Amino acid sequence: MDKVRRPAGRVFIHTVLLLFAVYSLVPFFWTALQSFKTFKDAFSRAPILIFQPTWANYQDVWIRSLPDAGSAVGYLILAAALILTCLMLFARYIPVNPAWIYIGCLVGYGALLWAIPQLVYMQKFYSYFINTIIVTVFTILISISIGCLAGYALARYAGMAAVLILISALAFRALPRLAFVLPYFWIGSLLNLLDSHLLLVIALVAVNQPFTIWMLRSFFMEVPKDLEEAAMVDGANRLTSFLNVIVPVAWPGIISTALFTLLLAYNEFLLVRVLTQTNWTLPVAISRYTGAEDPAQLTLAAAASVSATIPIIVVILFFQKHLVRGLAAGAVKG
């Protein structure tokens, strides 16, 4: 639409947007404040906005006991994480194939995550964090690889079978998780698979598949057909032309879809709650903090919530463009 030009109108627009931003942020702001408060400050009747911040809640959430050389070990871990992150960010300036650097850094992060509990005695919360990473990563890998093949096929094949698959996927997308989860629970308890990462990953891949193929299909439909036809004239078969020609072109769309899969797996509560008993991921672990009657848990719940939200905020900052594209693709192109 055309823009409002009158100064009073501009002021009004910015006021509304600012108020809505405050409305969106208040819970984050308050929880972050609470997470840095001591027990006494957090429970004062009139809210305290200025106080002496403390890291104690975060330490209680993550660390069970510090090693003797506590701060030295802490700096060592931070330095390692920092070096890896810098390597990732500046990979393109290093005269080595960046793919190798990325793979190396990912291996490095993995090693770091493995090493931390060897150096410091961590709380259970750390193992929930690791569970979340494992489940999320495998869900993305499996879901996107089979989803890409199907999404591409659905974008290029006009037969009746494709239409039927798309329509039934839409129907599955709309059904409640509980309708699928209870049979998984039944099978899981018969096969003794409850509490395993395997069952969680399988269940997450399954419930996300309808959404994934619809979204990937919409992105593959944007890729011109001439591209793979040219590649196939040059002697490549369907699969190699798909992998070498189509996937690189559709890559931003694939990233968008992967991002949504990440959010779905990271956020999942119901599936994890039903299919695990102790091997939780973060959402279930955090919901346990509030379940207790003990009011001291309040600041811990705040610290745990902030800890689990930071990775997601980092992801949004890096991938906002992809996220918005994904949301728009889901709706506008339908």
Add this chain to the structure above:
Amino acid sequence: MKRNTFFAFASPSIVVMLALMVVPLMMALWLSTQYMTFRNITEPDFVGLRNFIEILEDPRFWRSFSFTALYTAIVVPSWVVIGFIIALFLDQVSGLVRGVYLSIFLLPFIIVPVIGTIMFKQLWEPSGLLTWVYQQLTGSRYRVNETSVKTLIIIFGIWYVTPFTIVVYFAGLQTLPAEMIEAASIDGASRLQKIRHIVIPYVSSLTVFILLFSIMDAYRVFDSIFVLSELNPQFKADTVMTYTFLTAMQVQRLGKANAMAILTVIGIMVVLVPFLRLMYKEQIADR
């Protein structure tokens, strides 16, 4: 693409959906006719339709159903109206400012819903910020009771899904042809008239899309309600989904819970089938 190539590419996904969605649905249908608890999980008893009859006679089921209906009836219109209005405002700014606002607005939708719920709840603890504001404004103490828990659930529901409708409408507004607006401006239409007669009709297909998915999402909402009502079970803020969960995992009546899930599936299908037919025709026409 040839038929065989299509199936070669799509088969992993088809197998996953058949084995992990169609088969479980069949199983749920079968389980719903069984009397099964955690104790006789390997040898359930066939009870026919008795689970369904039990549900329909269960007052707690109807209570949770009516709260689900109330939740949907309040939350869905709020998503659509607030989302549309904020998208119009967002469309008025550009560049970096727009990007920053978009990031901030998206935040409630992106974070883990359970964590969002906990953050929301922190505001309403006895020592919370909004409890204090409420007491300053009304002069009375904020009490936790059935109404206030339900209100909290509904406000949270509005807070965390509105970003989705904002972004969808915002993306829709970006595709609005400038000529349509220019023509209206030349005719001397006011801003409200333009919105009323051009923008709203232009985004109407988006509205249908949002309404459909919102109704189903609102109907099957689980996480936030579960977390908020698990703390205070005496406040009867169950929805159909949380009641199904409790029947399965706490009362341990797997058969009855599956029957409830089947009833929900049927309910959603009634809403969905006309839309699916529409999509089917569209896809056939597109071929």
